[in-house]
Amino acid sequence: METKEQYLLEAKNLSKYFPVKNFFGKTIQQVKAVDRVSLSIKRGETFGLVGESGCGKSTLGRTLIRMYEPTDGTLTYDGDDITKIKGKELLSYHKRMQIIFQDPYSALDPHQNVREIMAEPISVFEKLSEKEMEQRIVGLLEKVGMKADDMGKYAYEFSGGQRQRIGIARALSVHPEFLLCDEPISALDVSIQAQVVNVLEDLQKELGLTYLFVAHDLSMVRHISDRIGVMYLGKVVESGESDEVYDNPCHPYTQALLKAIPIADPKRALSLEQFGMKGELPSPLHVPSGCRFHTRCPYAMDLCRQQEPELEERTPGHLVACWKK
Numbered sequence: 001m002e003t004k005e006q007y008l009l010e011a012k013n014l015s016k017y018f019p020v021k022n023f024f025g026k027t028i029q030q031v032k033a034v035d036r037v038s039l040s041i042k043r044g045e046t047f048g049l050v051g052e053s054g055c056g057k058s059t060l061g062r063t064l065i066r067m068y069e070p071t072d073g074t075l076t077y078d079g080d081d082i083t084k085i086k087g088k089e090l091l092s093y094h095k096r097m098q099i100i101f102q103d104p105y106s107a108l109d110p111h112q113n114v115r116e117i118m119a120e121p122i123s124v125f126e127k128l129s130e131k132e133m134e135q136r137i138v139g140l141l142e143k144v145g146m147k148a149d150d151m152g153k154y155a156y157e158f159s160g161g162q163r164q165r166i167g168i169a170r171a172l173s174v175h176p177e178f179l180l181c182d183e184p185i186s187a188l189d190v191s192i193q194a195q196v197v198n199v200l201e202d203l204q205k206e207l208g209l210t211y212l213f214v215a216h217d218l219s220m221v222r223h224i225s226d227r228i229g230v231m232y233l234g235k236v237v238e239s240g241e242s243d244e245v246y247d248n249p250c251h252p253y254t255q256a257l258l259k260a261i262p263i264a265d266p267k268r269a270l271s272l273e274q275f276g277m278k279g280e281l282p283s284p285l286h287v288p289s290g291c292r293f294h295t296r297c298p299y300a301m302d303l304c305r306q307q308e309p310e311l312e313e314r315t316p317g318h319l320v321a322c323w324k325k
């Protein structure tokens, strides 16, 4: 039986809108990047977040770790309401929630060597002597499969996979509990993607970390995630245990995404149209009425155009937002 304490992070009706301003600085429109999303992430699990480019995955992830201030809704971390916290209080949660970026090259300062890159976040939270700092950094580098000698080198001296390892070590340097992994392997060569995933999996086991893993590659997400959420135009439209969602996808959008996984030829472009899904992702400036997927859904009915379906439990733990049963 699940208890509330199992959840490390809980979002209720969480929204993040970006204002679009005119020449005079007046807000004329809102980009509804995340629109009333409710989801819970359990302590120690990997929650995978998938969906097309521009559907709001990074914005949701960044709002969940309070890199962005929510526009609306509530956000609870380890039982505490962190929706509106600021300043020192917010900083204390940023120590607990860290991020690994997609592109390790642009995330690492080219003017700093590895020692400086790693010392920066540590110094925000702890006063360590030179020796203690060095020991901490060597320990972190070894955890991600790098060597003490690497401390004096600069980002350009490493391969993409090594840079991502440094990015992971940097995120771990302040002992976080929760890591937002925002497409951490998509910029890497296929041959080294699995190595970086293995590093993340080993660290999770060793340190008891909780991951929110954002990705385009649905086959990789199944492999790494305990549960997944499928996002469409700012909304989570389906979520549940990974195997359950992959084996029994209920939302027409999830069904199209899964059919489009290029199994036979990994280089084949992801084409959703051939699976009955029409057109392109609408703009989050003009979210369609009712079910926001109705403009592309092959099963759309009148009800779909008029009323928005909420997430409902189809089987235990498997939630779907769709009128078609």
Ligand SMILES: Nc1ncnc2c1ncn2[C@@H]1O[C@H](COP(=O)(O)OP(=O)(O)OP(=O)(O)O)[C@@H](O)[C@H]1O
Pocket: 018, 031, 032, 033, 051, 052, 053, 054, 055, 056, 057, 058, 059, 060, 284
């Ligand atoms: N800082 C911002 N200001 C204005 N609009 C933004 C901002 N960040 C994101 N958006 C918009 O919000 C929407 C969601 O973007 P987001 O980057 O979260 O999507 P994503 O699912 O992570 O896409 P990708 O898979 O390409 O990384 C997009 O329409 C994007 O243009």
Ligand code: SF4
Pocket: 251, 252, 253, 291, 292, 293, 294, 295, 297, 298, 299, 300, 301, 304, 309, 321, 322, 323, 324
């Ligand atoms: S609610 Fe209607 S339009 Fe939306 S996904 Fe379900 S069937 Fe398609």
Ligand SMILES: [Mg+2]
Pocket: 057, 058, 059, 182
């Ligand atoms: Mg993104």
